[in-house]
């Protein structure tokens with residue numbers, strides 16, 4: 001059997017009375033992109049930080065390429081590149097100069113700098129100063145920096161946070177091509193759409209626990225999302241009837257999304273009884289997004305128990321972390337009112353910080 005890139009067993013971490021990671025079993029195969037998915041506060045960053053030896057686990061075991069970590073981290077650290085902390089590049093230096101300095105510091109040949117610039121699509125902009133880079137380019141430079149030592153495993157914690165759509169696409173393409181080269185890419189995200197399309201395998205967590213894992217097709221295929229889109233003239237009336245019948249109903253434009261009813265004919269029957277006639281009935285195919293929403297429904301940290309983003313970040317700075325091995329940012333995408341990420345709200349509205 002091939003060695004897994006990452007394996008955790010019964011991994012657990014608490015902060016005071018808050019359980020951040022709860023008996024987590026992860027199995028990340030070597031090679032390809034693995035999406036590490038879960039709502040905000042579900043324990044992704046804490047898990048990653050434990051794997052990298054930045055936070056001490058309370059209990060459980062972790063292995064990277066078969067090496068027990070953190071005990072054997074020195075033997076395997078050269079094979080691991082991670083972006084979990086703020087980038088530490090010199091703003092007035094060019095991208096190439098920044099990478100040359102880093103390469104010298106870690107003993108990588110200068111030729112490697114040109115290779116990683118090409119790999120991350122930055123070769124044309126290598127002469128530009130870091131300060132003039134877009135957020136997406138800064139993030140790609142952080143990826144380039146992690147590639148200098150040719151790691152077999154790359155760990156990216158929410159790499160697309162704060163990026164615009166083109167920046168997101170660029171990072172996604174970069175991760176995809178790294179996976180295709182046979183490297184293992186672990187990428188965490190609370191926005192499934194950003195990772196779902198490029199991941200070969202996924203682990204979905206909620207409240208620090210594993211909810212589902214495996215090849216994307218299997219994770220989707222193992223579950224049927226019994227949802228039906230229903231079109232009627234009187235959507236409000238139909239909603240009331242279906243709710244009274246104990247079904248879950250979500251208005252979607254002029255349609256209703258109805259769950260928990262495996263037999264669409266019964267929906268027609270229930271409505272016809274009240275003289276509401278269905279003009280459209282469309283079964284909704286399960287996709288990773290709907291599986292994700294289904295699995296993580298209510299699995300985000302309850303709002304009343306959640307510290308604010310600022311408090312949490314302050315908490316992190318105070319906490320038990322020596323400096324991270326690599327550069328990389330956790331910029332927080334702000335909504336128009338500046339209170340939080342524009343796209344952090346899940347179906348149940350409980351994902352925002």
Ligand SMILES: Nc1ncnc2c1ncn2[C@@H]1O[C@H](COP(=O)(O)OP(=O)(O)OP(=O)(O)O)[C@@H](O)[C@H]1O
Pocket residue numbers: 015018019020021038039040041042043044045046047190301306307312315316317319
């Ligand atoms: N240093 C810390 N001190 C106290 N509590 C913490 C600390 N770091 C994380 N937590 C808490 O642990 C839980 C898991 O947080 P974690 O950051 O690992 O989740 P996450 O899935 O990465 O979320 P996000 O996507 O918002 O970063 C949360 O309740 C968080 O508030």
